[in-house]
Amino acid sequence: MHPYLNFEDQLNQLKNRGIIVNDKAFALNALQNISYYSLYNGYKDLFLASKSPEKFKNGTTFEMLYTAHWLDLSMSNILFKYSLVVEKQLKTIVSHIVARNFSVDENRYLNSKNYSTTKAQSGKFSDVQKAINKAKFKNSVCKYYMETENNLPPWIAIQGISFGSAINWYSILKEPHKLEVINSFLNLILKDGAFLKSEDKQHFFKICLGQVYEFRNLSAHGNRTFKLQLPEKQKQVSRYLSAAKIDVYYPNNNGVISSRDTLFSVIMSMLILINDDYVANSLISEIKNLFETYSDSLIFVDSNIYDLFEFRKDSLDLLISFFDYKFS
Template identity: 25%
Template sequence: MAKPFQTHNQQLKMLRKRNILITNGSKAKAILIRENYYQLINGYKHIFLDTVESKKRQDDYYKNGTTFEQIYALYEFDRNLRNILMKYILMTENSIKSKIAYQFSSEHPKEAFSYFNINNYRDTNHQQTTSLIATLSSVTKQNTDSNTKSGPFYHYFNEHKELPLWVLITKLTLGQTCSLLYNLKESTQIEILKAVLYEFKNNSNNIAASKIIHQNYLKDFISAINCIKAFRNVCAHEDRLYDYYAKNKNGKPIQTSFFYIGISTPAFQGGIFDIILLLRLFLTKRDYKQLLHRLLDELNKLEHELPSSLFSEVTRKMKLPKNWTSELNKFI
């Protein structure tokens, strides 16, 4: 049966019937006019629901004392959290792209369009590599228009008869960049990881990596980037973030480790706490401190908006330990 259309006033009446306190109807209505009801209420209702009473009534029923403002506060917190993380994920994305392009290009300095040569990739999965090359070709075509002599790549084709990877990679999505990284030869991947660890060592007081890159380091490094990609997708699509746990395209939890940290490392759980520690590998000390400061500000605001029990539930779902600030500050 199709869901009947409801006006904003009808929506507010239904929320009151479900035990949500709305002290300022005009303000609540203005929020519903501006925001999507489904995203706001259905997206963030879960910690506010009285599950026993909801089951008994076979309809959503909220805990006593739940207010419309509390649900909206969590909604705004999550939006701000997405915006904060997205900024530092984009920084990380640029850092990863830069190192991939530099290392691959340094290994093929005189070969034009070296990224179209299947022999420059690992030979374990030719079908996967062929698909990658087709993707790179498609991105090249999309950004070049030979008829109008325009597009960001046209200058390189016209003037240099070449398109360096460090130019092409700027137009790749993080998913496409990950595909490129997965298909590189292991020796190339190791050099990229070395470059990342070298930069981290110069931006941190703690470093576990030695001159030898163990096989599990490389595996966890690639999984870490896959985890960052998963969080980027959540931020980009404006999905609920605070209780998100990193999953691969098959819906299975992504497993990695904080192999680059030189002191006792927490177990990877795939939540917000973990993504912040993964971003630490790629961020400068200053940017990492700024990230922590902005996160703390948002949590402090939310703490004043929610009852302590609900705020604790939010931080639990974020996988934040009780001493999360001191834990994350260890890695500055």
């Protein structure tokens, strides 16, 4: 059982573990606002020379721990914001297709006959129904529509449900309607001879959307963006990237694309899905500004910001080149 330690004791414990404290007042204030656990347990592995016993690299300072936390939070906040753009885009397109093809009347557009009847999708249909019913009481806009019109048109209903439920709503669409959604997302990258069969489009879109959603869940629960490693579930993604003619925008080793489950791949998935050039350019600019702010120094003993996020030096150039290709 860990004993209670006041902030002075916590700071002394850090010193005893070999961490240099240059500014005591700054460190105490940080511990009161961020917490010992978040700073030490969250980032110590970035500074250890050995894990057993724990030994920090010479020159490791409290300020480095603090900067690691701030960089991590900054990157997470940037990407979280743009995951909201992907979510809104999905909700807009799905609700548009539902309204146009089924009805604006809730009882009609939520008729199970409109959707896939496979056993795998039955639970997702139930989730969408439950999420919309819950939104009627929890979401202020949905409550207003129910009170004034006694109906939720799909573009209102979908605003009151979660990203996950919106993905489920997309997933239960029948194939022609599902492909409408996919094409509206991918039409700007499938050009210059690029071709994906309908089945491959669905798999590729699922991977990109899944990465954004997975990152969003990890970020919301406080997981680090440093050395991000999403669960690797898809093995054929390189084939899809090649067929779409965008594999050249991914870091590769001797022609083989590096892991598709890193922070860089999450950013690329966002850029693939975001079809507003102003927003996509803003995403790249915010990431570029963050890197440029810290790019000139070894801020963590023997590592720079590229090392921490496992970004190659040409990664930003690849993002910019992909933007130019997509929106040319």
